Amino acid sequence: MPDEDIQAGRPVVLYVCATCRVAGDTSEPRAGARLVSALRDAVTEAGTAGVAVESVDCLSVCKRPCTVAVASEGRWTYVYGDLDPIASARTILAGIGLYAETPDGIVPWKARPEAFRKGVVARIPPFPPPRADRVPDAAE
Numbered sequence: 001m002p003d004e005d006i007q008a009g010r011p012v013v014l015y016v017c018a019t020c021r022v023a024g025d026t027s028e029p030r031a032g033a034r035l036v037s038a039l040r041d042a043v044t045e046a047g048t049a050g051v052a053v054e055s056v057d058c059l060s061v062c063k064r065p066c067t068v069a070v071a072s073e074g075r076w077t078y079v080y081g082d083l084d085p086i087a088s089a090r091t092i093l094a095g096i097g098l099y100a101e102t103p104d105g106i107v108p109w110k111a112r113p114e115a116f117r118k119g120v121v122a123r124i125p126p127f128p129p130p131r132a133d134r135v136p137d138a139a140e
Contacts, residue, residue, distance in 0.1 A: 011050045012072045012100050014039065014092070018055040020065035022085070031085040035066045038089040051096060061121050070096055075105025077124040080116055091115050 016039060020032030029037075036055045043051055061067040064081030066088075071077040078099070083092065095116045098107045105126070109117060 010072050010074065010100075011052060012070065012096055013052045013054055014096060015054050015056045015059065015069040015071065017057075017059040017061070017065070017067045019058050020062070020067055020085075022065050032066050034085040035068070035083065035089070038086050039068075039092060042089040042093050046093060048093060048097075050100065051093070064119070064121060067121065068092060070099055070105075072100070072105060074126050075099070075102070076126055078105070078116070079121040079124070080119040081121045082119045083115060088115055 016032065016036045018032045018036050019030060020035070022031045025031060033055075036053065039053045042048075043053055059067045059069060059079065061079065061081045066083040066085050067079065067081040068083065069077055069079045080092075080095075091113045092115070095107070095113045098111060099105055107116075
């Protein structure tokens with residue numbers, strides 16, 4: 001993740017649904033809580049600065065667990081689901097690194113990790129809305 005982006009005050013927040021439960025899995029901690037832990041460990045191991053992993057109670061994407069939302073000031077927010085609670089941590093961090101390198105949060109479709117291409121649930125415009133006259137195509 002570029003240091004100049006972090007210095008510009010645009011850290012990336014990764015919201016992780018801690019209550020996600022994979023169908024049929026009644027074990028504790030829940031899959032979402034395991035994903036939170038795996039992501040925090042991966043951020044620490046990688047020495048990734050400027051990424052905050054925030055546990056949230058629910059992202060309301062229960063049919064596509066595990067779910068995360070990637071957000072940053074002035075950038076589009078993305079919600080991704082169907083993530084493996086343990087194995088996807090490094091993939092998520094790779095995707096966040098690409099996201100952080102963009103001015104608007106839009107990573108070209110083909111450049112995204114496969115889990116992000118397949119798991120996209122929603123794309124939410126930045127708030128407040130951007131002043132640019134260009135609204136990206138849905139496929140971007």
